Amino acid sequence: MLKDSNAFSGFSSNDIAKAKTFYGEVLGLDVKEDHGMLVLQLKGASKVIIYPKPNHEPATFTVLNFEVDDIDKTVDELTAKGVQFEHYNFDQLKTDAKGIMRGGGPQIAWFKDPAGNILSVLHGTM
Secondary structure (H helix, E strand, O other), rough: OOOOOOOOEEEEEEEEEEHHHHHHHOOOEEEEOOOOOOEEEOOOOOOOEEEEOOOOOOOOOOOEEEHHHHHHHHHHHHHHOOOOEEEEOOHHHHEEOOOOOOOOOOOOOEEEOOOEEEEEEEEOOO
C-alpha cells in the first residue's frame, strides 16, 4: 500500500536556529527552512525533517547515520570543527581515544547535535 510513497524521517529539536547552523555549517548538509522546520536534503532523494518542540527530550538512540569512506578522516575533520564524539566502555561497546568503535561490526563513532540527539558516522555500507 505505501511501498511507492515518498517516505521521510524526522526528529525534534529545542532550537531550530542552532540546528540549522550545526547541520548546514558544521556537517555541511543542504538545509532548507520551511514553516519553522528544517529539511535536510541527503544524498539521492532522501530527506529528514527537524521540527521544533518546546519540551524536546533528546533521543536515547541514534536518529541519523552517515556512511563514510574514511571514518578516521571524517572524525578528525568533524573534531576540528568542534564536534565532540561520545566515548563508551561497556562489555559490548568500547570506543577508542577518537571515539570510534572498531570490531564487532562496522567501524562507527557517535556524536550529538545541539539538541542532544545522537548521530553517527560509520565506515562501509549497510
